[in-house]
Amino acid sequence: MSAANIHASAIAFGPSRGVLILGASGAGKSRLALALIDRGAHLVADDQVFLAVDNGALFARAPRSTAGLIEVRGLGILHLGHIRLARIVLAIDLEAPTPRLSLPQPRMLAGVSVPCLPGAPDATFAAALARYVTGSSVAV
Numbered sequence: 283m284s285a286a287n288i289h290a291s292a293i294a295f296g297p298s299r300g301v302l303i304l305g306a307s308g309a310g311k312s313r314l315a316l317a318l319i320d321r322g323a324h325l326v327a328d329d330q331v332f333l334a335v336d337n338g339a340l341f342a343r344a345p346r347s348t349a350g351l352i353e354v355r356g357l358g359i360l361h362l363g364h365i366r367l368a369r370i371v372l373a374i375d376l377e378a379p380t381p382r383l384s385l386p387q388p389r390m391l392a393g394v395s396v397p398c399l400p401g402a403p404d405a406t407f408a409a410a411l412a413r414y415v416t417g418s419s420v421a422v
Contacts, residue, residue, distance in 0.1 A: 286333045286392045291315045291352075292326035292342040292368065295416050300326060300342055300368030302333075302391065303401075305376030310403025312352055314376070317408030322416070325364040328352040333370070333392040340370040340394040372415060374401035 291311040294300040301318070303311045312328055319325060327344035328351060334341045343366060344350070350364045373389050378400035386397030401407055412418075 287345070288331055288333060288391075289329065290331045291328045292331045292344075292370065293318045293323040294326050294342075294365050294368035295323050295412070297365060297367065298369045298371070299415055300370040300372075301411070301415055302331065302342060302370045302373045302396070303376065304373055304398075308355075309376040311376065312354060314374070314401065314403040314408060314411075315352060316354065317403070317405055318412055319362065321408060321412035323412065325350065325352055325362045326366075326368045327364075335392050335394055338394065340391055340396055341367055342370050343367045370396055372396065373398040374411070375399070376401055376403060 291303040292300055293315050303314050305311050326342050330345050330348060331342050332345060350361055352360050352362055354360055373396050375398055380400040384400055386399050388395045389398035
């Protein structure tokens with residue numbers, strides 16, 4: 283498995299339900315990752331993510347030097363438990379326009395098409411995203 287290094291964060295609800303969070307520096311990747319961790323996710327990687335493809339599936343892991351570390355602006359580096367490797371099933375783009383209703387759009391990452399949604403680094407989006415990824419029903 284060859285790896286591509288990208289600027290992103292990744293969390294996972296177990297090893298088979300990983301979410302890749304995309305955005306420029308300061309966009310809120312770590313903030314959204316922490317909000318999802320507060321809702322049961324585990325850290326995979328923060329700031330730098332190695333992506334690898336195996337049998338057509340996309341996987342994420344942290345570089346060894348930053349495994350288990352996440353930066354919180356204004357607070358510093360936190361040490362967290364983490365998952366070493368997670369299959370990415372969804373990408374969130376914090377810089378994409380956020381329409382009122384959105385369907386996942388395909389995004390090519392390391393040669394693999396992954397569904398991608400626009401997102402925001404706030405608690406409301408994190409709560410809804412956690413339910414979306416884990417398959418929990420959302421009250422309507």
